[in-house]
Amino acid sequence: MEKNILALLEKLVEFKSVSSDKKEGGKIINYVAGYLNNKNLLIKRYINNGFSSLLIYGKNHLVNKPFRILLNAHLDVVPALREAFKLKIKGDKAFGRGVYDMKGAAAAIIELFRNLSEKNKLPDDVGLTLVTDEEIGGFSGTKIFSEKKEAKTRLFLGGEPTNLKILMAHKGILKITVTHRGKSAHGSRPWDGKNANVKMASDISRFYTENPLPKREIWATTYSLNLINGGTAFNVISDHAEATFDIRRIYQDQPEKIISKIKKYFPQAEIKVKMNEPGLETDRTVPEVKKLAQILKRYNKEKDLFTKDHYATDGRFYSIKKIPAVHFGLEGGGMHQKNEWIDIKSLSLYYKILEEFIIT
Known part of the structure; x- marks a missing residue:
């Protein structure tokens, strides 16, 4: 599993999908749509103000019914030198622009959706949005999804960097x-x-x-x-x-x-x-959040599995509508920096935790 996720991540990193490059954003969205294409998935593409995005769910999902869980990942990145758009493996770390924020988590989520849908095991009440404008505010991606009836949900779960903790609040x-x-x-x-x-x-x-x-x-x-x-x-x-x-x-x-x-x-x-x-404020007693924490507790032995951070996320668009929104992402570091990296071992662990969370 780890090998497949890394192979997908390598391809995603190659796209120079800087937020301002709408054409490259369209290319990476097209690639992912093709990668996920199978008879058990419905893949809807949107273009708002030139920014491409996807809404993905199982063929049996009722569009007038909110998702139980809506996963979210952004495929855009901040600018970097040319050499940063090539995945490099050094020991148990993978380096490259966006691996931590957040193409690594995106690769794991996309691979999970592909595998579950091909086996016809993707729950009908779980969806996924992929956007290309988060780094410049998210106003043409997640904000618009938060206003669409077909993207309503009972829990928004994004994959921003959290080092395998659950981010409950940000400024x-x-x-x-x-x-x-x-x-x-x-x-x-x-x-x-x-x-x-x-x-x-x-x-x-x-x-x-x-x-x-x-x-x-x-x-x-x-x-x-x-x-x-x-x-x-x-x-x-x-x-x-x-x-x-x-x-x-x-x-x-x-x-x-x-x-x-x-x-x-x-x-x-x-x-x-x-x-x-607005910022993000989510109560840790929300049933689905408690469930994620209970699963995570078996793999992460830290005393406090919840965290908060100073950066902003697209989760705020759902939180402001009183919809619980949290983030759960990979272990790594160097966000927006030259030596951005992820712990390779966290890829398969992240996949495993998400799989258990969404299918039970």
Whole structure:
């Protein structure tokens, strides 16, 4: 089984399916549709805003009835050098762009669907969505599926990296731009102008003096100032300065509270919310989640099998609709980094746990 999953993963990694490349996204979707094609599966392809996706389920599924479990995987990746799109095996690790996030989990899920459907053992109430835009927000893939009647479910189960734990929560996202206006003048005559850059620098300094960046991992709202733009030329007083915050908020800190805080430290600035996406919060007592945890407990001996993380996932589109959403993924590391990797042994273990979960 591990050999087959690795062979499929090798092929998936070869596709340079960076989110922005809609054509390559279409190619990998076509490949998977062909790989899964058999008489016992229904495979529906969608194209939304140029992004390709698939909805897959058994031939006997009633389309007007919600799935018991809807599995989800994204086949898009973040940019990388050419050599990263070739799977490399070193010892018990496999390296390549997207192996951890999340073509490795996708390969195991796809192989599971193929094997169960060919043996006519895929439960009628289990479905799968495959998307190609998760890394840039998921608005043309999972978000649209969450609004479709034929993709309704009682549990959304994604395969984001979790190191064989169950991810129950992640932070929400606020993208806020802060803009200061000034007055331009010749750089040699600062008294004739009003420097927007200086005002911005002063406000930023005050903000981080009173709200220092955390020095260790912490489950709290974080404020990352990742973009600053201002000025037009070396010798012109800047009449415009813009800063963009990437704010990852915990559930308790609602957007209104955060916006008020930004306004407090940038009182003369124009504040605009460019993105406001919810986090994910799922109760671990949900029956299907408890069932997954009970199965996982036999294979993962860690005391706490549940986890939470700071990144956002497509699960939020279902969670906001009060549909339980969790993620369960492979062991590995280096997400979005040069040496992204997975533990090869976790592929077959992951497959085995998912198989037991969906067929019992």
